[in-house]
Amino acid sequence: MDLRVPEQERHFREEVRAFLDESLTPDILEAGRKTTSVFAPVKEAMAWQRLLHAKGWAAPHWPKEYGGTGWSVGQRAVFAEELVRAEAPPLIPMGLQMCGPCLIGFGTEEQKAHYLPRILSGEDIWCQGYSEPGAGSDLASLKTFAESDGDDYVINGTKIWTTYAHHANRMFLLVRTRRDGKPQAGITFLLLDMNTPGITVEPIVGLDEVPEQCQVFFDNVRVPKRNRVGEENDGWTVAKYLLTFERGGQDYAPALGVQLQRLKQIAARQTTASGGSLGDDPVWAHKVAACESEVLALSFTEKRIKSALSAGKDPGALSSMTKILGTELQQRVTELGIETLGSQALVWQPQALVPGGDEAPLGPEYALTAMASYLNARACSIYGGSNEVQRGIIAKAVLGL
Numbered sequence: 001m002d003l004r005v006p007e008q009e010r011h012f013r014e015e016v017r018a019f020l021d022e023s024l025t026p027d028i029l030e031a032g033r034k035t036t037s038v039f040a041p042v043k044e045a046m047a048w049q050r051l052l053h054a055k056g057w058a059a060p061h062w063p064k065e066y067g068g069t070g071w072s073v074g075q076r077a078v079f080a081e082e083l084v085r086a087e088a089p090p091l092i093p094m095g096l097q098m099c100g101p102c103l104i105g106f107g108t109e110e111q112k113a114h115y116l117p118r119i120l121s122g123e124d125i126w127c128q129g130y131s132e133p134g135a136g137s138d139l140a141s142l143k144t145f146a147e148s149d150g151d152d153y154v155i156n157g158t159k160i161w162t163t164y165a166h167h168a169n170r171m172f173l174l175v176r177t178r179r180d181g182k183p184q185a186g187i188t189f190l191l192l193d194m195n196t197p198g199i200t201v202e203p204i205v206g207l208d209e210v211p212e213q214c215q216v217f218f219d220n221v222r223v224p225k226r227n228r229v230g231e232e233n234d235g236w237t238v239a240k241y242l243l244t245f246e247r248g249g250q251d252y253a254p255a256l257g258v259q260l261q262r263l264k265q266i267a268a269r270q271t272t273a274s275g276g277s278l279g280d281d282p283v284w285a286h287k288v289a290a291c292e293s294e295v296l297a298l299s300f301t302e303k304r305i306k307s308a309l310s311a312g313k314d315p316g317a318l319s320s321m322t323k324i325l326g327t328e329l330q331q332r333v334t335e336l337g338i339e340t341l342g343s344q345a346l347v348w349q350p351q352a353l354v355p356g357g358d359e360a361p362l363g364p365e366y367a368l369t370a371m372a373s374y375l376n377a378r379a380c381s382i383y384g385g386s387n388e389v390q391r392g393i394i395a396k397a398v399l400g401l
Contacts, residue, residue, distance in 0.1 A: 009074045016079055020086040023051050031355040032089040033365065036372035037379075039212060040089030041355055042125070042167045049091050049122045058120050059096050061306070066104055066112070067120045073306045077299070081254035092164065095119040095126040099172045099191075102242040106189075106230045115170075115191070127194070129159040129173025129216065130239070136161075137386040139174070140183040140236070144218065146175035146190065153177070153190065153228075155198075155221040161383070165201045165214035169194050172242075178233050189235035191227040198222075207375065209350040243385060244319045252326030253299035259333050260292055266366060267340050278340065291333055298325050317397040320390035327380035327387065334374040345370040 024032075028051075031044030039045075052058040060076045062068030071079070091097075100119045103111055118124040135142040144157025155175055165171070171192050178186030194201075198221040203211030230238040267288075270278035278284055305318050338345045344367040352359040352368055361368040381387040 009072070009078055012075050013078050013082060016082045017086075019055065019057075020082060020088065023055075024048075024086060024088055027355060028089060029087055032087040034353045034355055034369060035089050036353065036369050037212070037376040038090055039092065039163060042092065042164060044355060045089050045092050046122045046125070048089055049096075052091070053120050053122065058091070059100065061097075062100060063104065066100075066116055073303050076306060077251070077254065077303060080251035081258065084255045084258045092125065094128050094163070094168070094172075095124060095170075098128065098242050099126050099170075102172070102189075102229065102238060105241055106238050110226070111191070111229065124170045125164065125168045126170045126172060127162050127165040127168035127214075127216075129162060129171045131161045132158060133160050137382075137389045139239070139385075140187070142174055142176060142187070144173070144175050145179075146177050146188060146223070148177070148225075149222075151225055152222045153188075153225060155190075155192075155218040155223060158215060158217045160213075160215045161204075162201075162214045162216050163212055165194070165216050166203050166211065171216070172229070174235055174239055177235075184236040186233050187235040187239070188232050189229045189238040190223050191229060192221070192223045196221050196223070251302060252322070252330065253295050253302050256291070256295045256326075256329055256333055257299070259337070260288060260295065262366070263333075263337055263340050264288060270340060270342070284340070287336055287339075291329065291336065294325070294329055298322070298329065301325065317394045320385075320393045320397075323384060324381075324387045324390050324394075327377075330380050331377045334370070334377040337370045338374050341367050341370050345374075347371070 025047075028044050028048050031041050031048075035041070040048075049058055056067075057069060057079070059067055060069045060071050060079055064070035069075075096119060100116060103115055107115070115124065119126070129144075130139060130142075132142050132144060144155065144159065146153035146155045153175070157175070159165075159173060162171075171194055173190055173192065174187050175190055176186050177188040180186070192199075198219040200217040200219070202215045202217070204213045204215060205211045206213065229235075264279055267279035267281075267284060268277055272278050272281055301318060301322055305322060308318070344363050347362050347367060348371060349359060349361060349368060350372070351357055352361050353372060385393075
């Protein structure tokens, strides 16, 4: 893979910057500045997706024949970096980043024709039904059961930590369709309408006072068998394919690089006990340099994954490596943010983080998100399959253990 930056990519960066300057409205920008996790507020995130869709830029990682951009790996990296630099809010990933690629890989022609345009346009908002109260990283132990009944499945059970289920009108989920044999061999992948009778959604309010996750209950919920993706009892294969995009499809390096640049700007204004600038402190500078070198290495790994996915190849254990490196670096960078801001980072104003809210920040706005970002980053090494599980995958795939 050629990692040099050709002239056309420099022109492409200028095109992206011009589009962002023209298209990002004040309310969308405010949501981007105040986003402290991988999920931006729904209203602004969907408004931003519609603008990107109108430009044809909503899904750069999709094949061009399904609505992708046809960009090179380098162009996609430029686009991701400029989005972060402009403080655009992240798009909701469950449709574009997870379900869409999964349908492209395993869906029927009818499923692709129906769902993919609606995912791109934002007409459908998706949520993910994987985790259960007794099945998180050990996903194969899930118990939500789908019983065959003519042309339908009848689902009973519950899912938890289902992000934005209270906003979604669609869910992709894993259900058990067989109780005997290997646990992984009795799982089926389904798509369902969240307005189907028998579904109850209960939001879970987090420490930031925002109901982002939910628990979803299924009481004799009927789902047509035509909504199955892949074969019955072979949903584990589909789920693993989807997780490749969830773990390896994220762009950690561009965001981390921009965050480190901003921290250096903030540190230049912070005064140490000796009266000098924090940015000139050798201990602090060493921490930043160590993070920057690891972000650079991560960026090359991410480009290798994108190159493999664009060629229709399975990146294999690289997805797990990226998930570990990206999330643990995210934790270190947000911790360094707390260290850089000192007492300014202790301000806790969750209501001031609400776009369009009336509560003004007590200190500088750049300090407002520091603690919330730090706390949210603690979960990064858990969701999408805990990093301990990822190390097990690497040990098996690379070392043969």
